[in-house]
Amino acid sequence: MVETLRVELGDRSYDIRIGQGLLGRAGAEIAPLLVRPRVAVVTDENVAALHLETLQAGFAAAGIEMVSLVLPAGEATKAWPEFSRTVEWLLAQKVERGDVVVAFGGGVIGDLVGFAAAVLRRGVRFVQIPTSLLAQVDSSVGGKTGINAPQGKNLIGAFHQPSLVLADIAVLGTLTARDFLAGYGEVVKYGMLGDLDFFEWLEVNGTALAAGDMTLRAEAVRRSCQAKADIVSRDETEQGERALLNLGHTFCHALEAATGYSDRLLHGEGVAIGCALAFEVSSRLGLCSQEDPSRIRAHLRAMGTKVDLADIAGDLPDTDTLIALMGQDKKVTDGTINYIMARGIGQAFVTSDVDANVVKSVLSDALSSR
Numbered sequence: 001m002v003e004t005l006r007v008e009l010g011d012r013s014y015d016i017r018i019g020q021g022l023l024g025r026a027g028a029e030i031a032p033l034l035v036r037p038r039v040a041v042v043t044d045e046n047v048a049a050l051h052l053e054t055l056q057a058g059f060a061a062a063g064i065e066m067v068s069l070v071l072p073a074g075e076a077t078k079a080w081p082e083f084s085r086t087v088e089w090l091l092a093q094k095v096e097r098g099d100v101v102v103a104f105g106g107g108v109i110g111d112l113v114g115f116a117a118a119v120l121r122r123g124v125r126f127v128q129i130p131t132s133l134l135a136q137v138d139s140s141v142g143g144k145t146g147i148n149a150p151q152g153k154n155l156i157g158a159f160h161q162p163s164l165v166l167a168d169i170a171v172l173g174t175l176t177a178r179d180f181l182a183g184y185g186e187v188v189k190y191g192m193l194g195d196l197d198f199f200e201w202l203e204v205n206g207t208a209l210a211a212g213d214m215t216l217r218a219e220a221v222r223r224s225c226q227a228k229a230d231i232v233s234r235d236e237t238e239q240g241e242r243a244l245l246n247l248g249h250t251f252c253h254a255l256e257a258a259t260g261y262s263d264r265l266l267h268g269e270g271v272a273i274g275c276a277l278a279f280e281v282s283s284r285l286g287l288c289s290q291e292d293p294s295r296i297r298a299h300l301r302a303m304g305t306k307v308d309l310a311d312i313a314g315d316l317p318d319t320d321t322l323i324a325l326m327g328q329d330k331k332v333t334d335g336t337i338n339y340i341m342a343r344g345i346g347q348a349f350v351t352s353d354v355d356a357n358v359v360k361s362v363l364s365d366a367l368s369s370r
């Protein structure tokens, strides 16, 4: 069964299709968007080895020719060198204004290829075919595209909405347990930020879902995408509410920078740790009860994902350095960090009114318990 959600954005509205076997029928899904039977696909080495043949067959079945570029896997790809390589390859393939570019991979590929599509010939359409849980529930939806700068993550980019998102749940079966759980950090984030009922559903179903239950996986992806679609429809360019999706991300981005964007800490793991820290700060500020951070940490522990700074291998910088790294975040305005805090599970809000000493003490406690 394939479910369809809609991101309502006027003449830039698009569908998110969620189900098993979508790669094999990608041609039929994408054909209505094409002006000629040809697509340019950009992917990475890992995804190509596992799934590119299936995708190609899916296009061939609909009489669509596919050309492909395979980039190195990993966060380091999301930078100027591979970006310019991608743009130049797309030009060499004579991709025209009316053509469709396909981003086939996880968050790195989706962000980089979406940004390439945003600037190629001043903008061509693109389709997201996300292959990681993180990309299926978060990065492929909503049109945030871009690459990293030496100064920080995602500092160069554009809003450019895809024309279609195809989330093939079957592909999640080829993820490592660690990658799956990292994506789960973004799933549980939706519960923590705005939907206590979803959080409770995850407390009950999270373990079975991680163990491979396809029905539960589809339901988790659907509920996450619905939450994201609703928020993006109301606030496409993050003038307000969309910032809630950054729950845990200010801490996460600082930790990712501190660990060199390496596989010491995957993005979704940083999100999980960051959400636990955000609730700890909220609790110490008296915004939410003390039980909330404990409950969140208990659920993340039960899932087997990273929860504490102690779960990050190797050295971490001191509190002041982490705070300075948090100051590099995009959510800083006029030198003030905008935090996502919570009045309870499912009740996040944006505020710059956070006592820096409380953040400092939460971080230094977390560092000293390593």
Ligand code: GLY
Residues within 6 Å of the ligand: 138, 139, 141, 142, 144, 242, 245, 246
């Ligand atoms: N990943 C956060 C957002 O799309 O707004």
